Amino acid sequence: MxxxxxxxxxxxxxxxxxxxxxxxxxxxxxxxxxxxxxxxxxxxxxxxxxxxxxxxxxxxxxxxxxxxxxxxxxxxxxxxxxxxxxRNMILTIVIPLLLFIWFILAFIIDGNSYKNLRNKYDKHFQERTMEKKDVKELLKKPGGKE
Amino acid sequence: MSTQATVHQTKWWSGGKSPFNLEYGKLMMWYFLMSDAFTFGAFLISYGSIRFSQNYWPNPNVVFDSAPGIHGGAPLFFVSIMTFILIVSSVTMVLAVHEGHKGNRQGVIKWLAWTIVGGLAFLSCQAWEWHHLITGEHAVLVNGQVELWGQNMSHNPWGPVVEGVTYHGHHVTTPGPVAFGGYFFGITGFHGFHVFSGVIINIIMLVMAQKGVFDRRGHYLMIEKAGLYWHFVDLVWVFVFLCFYLI
CATH class of the missing domain: 1.10.287 (Helix Hairpins)
Incomplete structure (x- = not known):
């Protein structure tokens, strides 16, 4: 048509x-x-x-x-x-999307590095968020949560 | 193939024609969708960044394990239904666009109507899911005492399970990362808003097709643009589904 x-x-x-x-x-x-x-x-x-x-x-x-x-x-x-x-049309859409490669990598790596830094310098954060917990301590201690 | 030959011989940038072989409106729809992809991408990447900055993150198989009539024990069952609803509505939209190419008004109306039904079904499912998460009560150990929490913007009951402690036969957890709620409701809400506006656009298209507006114009290109938007909504769901439910 x-x-x-x-x-x-x-x-x-x-x-x-x-x-x-x-x-x-x-x-x-x-x-x-x-x-x-x-x-x-x-x-x-x-x-x-x-x-x-x-x-x-x-x-x-x-x-x-x-x-x-x-x-x-x-x-x-x-x-x-x-x-x-x-082809021209396909490329004008696909090439800008390549920015995502940097976008994803940079921010994921940044988040990961933030976690490592906090675990190293902020022991309270690490204790509070790690999966293994001492049950008795949790039940006893008021103010166990931040 | 004569079409193939024309494509290769054409001087696309010599003026007087679209160098992308598309009419203006459709090209602009593509660019809008590309920018929207970056908006969604930014949200999801921000979510990923926060998730990687945490030592613990809730397991989606534990959080999303209910459906209407099923209280727990059915991980990802309900969300897979939602995913299939969206895929099927995408297919009916393809068929509506195809009928538009042929200029078949009744066909366009039929398949558009099914697409709208699919969109509304998806939105209903999402409404149930949100309601279930917000009003659900889960035993959480706070300051040595059990509190009953739902999942909302300020409370996250999906922390690590406290071993050896039960509350009326249920697990007791510690509070999980608060950011989970904001990201989940924010991103699925933004996607749901896209579905909602897509349904509205499709209803407008349906009324216009019914009134014969496209027949008078001689083409159904508006349906194609609405179709692009609708498929994009499906495309975004692929990644929302990936980031929140699968990994």
């Missing part, structure tokens, strides 16, 4: 072929659902195994993050049709 009101648009590349379109949408929906179920499975696995905060837990979380990024890719590329746009 030509859009008479938008002659600045050069190429109309939206397919109206019903069959292949429906197929593509169903396929994407199934992929998104499966990824979500796998994510939930991994999240519950983390809980069921009661993993300590070690490398294995971190790796599971990494897998879940990668799966979420895959989901985001499918939503943006297929549902939002960004994959059908021309």
């Amino acid at each position: 030509q859009h008479p009101a938008f002659e600045e648009v050069t190429v109309h590349h939206h397919q109206t072929d019903d069959k292949s379109f429906k197929k593509k949408i169903i396929k994407t929906t199934v992929i998104l659902s499966i990824i979500t179920i796998v994510e939930l499975g991994l999240g519950l696995l983390m809980y069921a195994l009661d993993l300590p905060d070690d490398l294995r837990r971190l790796m599971l979380k990494g897998v879940i993050i990668i799966l979420s990024l895959a989901k985001a890719y499918f939503i943006v590329s297929i549902f939002m049709h960004l994959g059908d746009e021309i």
Whole structure:
């Protein structure tokens, strides 16, 4: 269908072929659902195994993050049709988003460093927030909380 | 492919046409969504930064383990329903946009209506979840005494469990990090506000389609823009779901 009101648009590349379109949408929906179920499975696995905060837990979380990024890719590329746009258009959206790499790393590292500094210099903070607690002390001492 | 050939031969920057092969409104919608992505990104990164600065953070499997009629013991069950509702409403929106390409008014109306139903269902679920968190009562050990706390902006009952102490057969915890409530309600609330405004936009689109406004214009490009917004809401939920419920 030509859009008479938008002659600045050069190429109309939206397919109206019903069959292949429906197929593509169903396929994407199934992929998104499966990824979500796998994510939930991994999240519950983390809980069921009661993993300590070690490398294995971190790796599971990494897998879940990668799966979420895959989901985001499918939503943006297929549902939002960004994959059908021309290269210039794709790049003008995607390149600014690269800023997130710095954004995430900088602030996560900052938060982590703040924790380490506080644990080192503010023993009260560490005692108050660490998971292992002396039960008797908690029950006895009024003013145990800040 | 003739389309492919045109794409390669076109001098995009020679003027008189959109160098991005998009009409103005849709391009601006993309840029708005990009800036909105940074807004959400800033919120979520701030949450991550605070979370990394704490020695202890509540386990989502413990916090979100109830659903209507299920009191505990069903971790992530309710939120996965919410996630599927949003995915399905995204699919119905794709179908509405597709019917718009074909200029099929009845098809647009049908799928837009289903999208609105999905959005309202999601909002209802979120309302229940908030209500449940705020009004729930959990035994928390404060100054050597048990107090009953709900999850709100100033209280967090999801601290470490105190071993060997029970209160009417329930676990007793110490207070958890207060920041949890503010971030959870702030970010899911901001997302819920996007869903809400998306529903409003879709209702306006539905009325306009019903009245034949798009038929008179000769195109359904407004539906495409509303669709982009709606998919973005779904996209943000992927990351809210990731940050608050999964990891």
